[in-house]
Amino acid sequence: MSYAPTPYHVGNSKVCMRYACSFKALGLEENILAWAMHEHPFNQPDPMADQRKHCPYTNSKRKPMVETYIWVEEQRWATAQWVFEQQMRTVYGASLDEKQRAAAERRRADEHRRTVEEIIAGKRSRKFRSKERPLKMTWADYQTRWQAIHSSSSPLSFSSIPWPQKIQPTTPSDISLAAIASFIFAYPGTQSRKERIRSAQLTWHPDRFQRLLGRIVEDEREKIKEAAGIVARALNDLK
Template sequence: MQTAAALPGPLPTHHRTHSHSHPGPIPSVRRKPAATSVWEDMGHTQAWVLNQGFNSSSTSLNVKPSKPSHYRKHGWMTEEWVGQQAVYYVPREDDAAVTLSSRHHHSGHHRSGSLRRDPAPATTPRRAAHWEDMMYQYEVDAERWMRHEAESRRAAEERLRMRTRVEEELRRIDERSRQRKHEQRRMFEENRARMMAEAREHERRDRPMLEKKVAESWEKYESRWSGLASSSEPLTFANIPWPTVIAPRTAEDLSMSAIASFLLSGAHSQETTKKERIRSAQLRWHPDRFRRLMARVSEEEKAAVEESVGAVARVLNDLMQREKGNSK
């Protein structure tokens, strides 16, 4: 079996010994200048990896591997992994160079070399410019958003004020309309009350004169009907004794109010009831009874007289029905 002394000398390594009797002066610890490319020192790194394989093999140090497949056999793929990183790694401007450095401790102990990343500047000019652009755009967007929010808030407040003004104006219009209607209704009621009061006052003042006129008209009415039986004079629409205070000119003047105010007035026939007066008038103005007088009416006025006689007969029938209803 070969001994460790039989092995060939190892490649230069970054390991430091822990001897306290270092013969020469302690070398200064200085950082190597940053490489221009991240793979510039890859040769040293690969040599170091291979050296670690020889010195730190999980197998016995007395056994020298006969071929590289020995490393694959025991899972030693670090060399291949380091080589593959150049394929996958895309360098950036702000990447820090990877260098090997040694550090001397005051205790005199030496430590194996280690991979260290040189500190990169905080930001590169390109990243700083990109960051400034990003911050500027953020500020612009924030200012635009705040301005939009302020405008939206002002628009909402203006809409609220406008709606309030419109509602207030509508309330004022409704109030004015309500007051105007109330005033019109009040004026109408006052006018009607005043007219009714005036009518009652006129009726009170004119009642004696009106009763006197009704009484005189009734006497003429009865006298005229008494003379028709013994007279043979021609009859016209004007000289027929119609049952009204004022002589009618057409059939429309023979209304229920005009006939009732004359026929049922208290200024005459106080000894007879209203029903008896209506019954007596029905006998006079019945169309069949009045037909014997139609022979004395001229042909020019016969149609108007017949229409008026029929109107009087209908009013008398209505008055009789009303009087019968009141007596029940």
């Protein structure tokens, strides 16, 4: 008569319940829970339990054989338990990896969205500032900035020079006679039209402007010389 060890069957439901709880925490499907709780070999009844209950070790000669069988059964159940745990680990790990991948995708999407929003906001802010700053350029601001240039020795760039226009140009082609006339004559003051033109000509006269060329950054020197020539010719046309 054969015997099978009861301790493994006593603890099987607890083992399955532990993994079933892990499944439920992961939100796995009910059919996997059913398999873990009812259909896995660990949760099957011990087929030798009744025989073992009614057949004690009465024959001392059979003890070694029975003990060997019990050892084999223990090894079989230990192997089955290891296989079961590997299956649980595979399912658990796959589900965890999927959740981690989904979370990483969400983080990347959020970072991309924030980057795009920052770029758009930066462009809007620069566009607003480029429109707002020139409109604040008054005749008084224009004169003050030129006084600061003549009283310092700092390098000059195209954008640091106060051009005689409300909307400050970014290239020589942005400078026009109409824009210069609108700027010079738009603001009331004590100077007459002729006096304002004369004051502007003193600033933009080629001989006087030539003194500033040594302070102009090298890569913008030709660009500034071209723009200054356009301003000087426009002022001559306004006389």
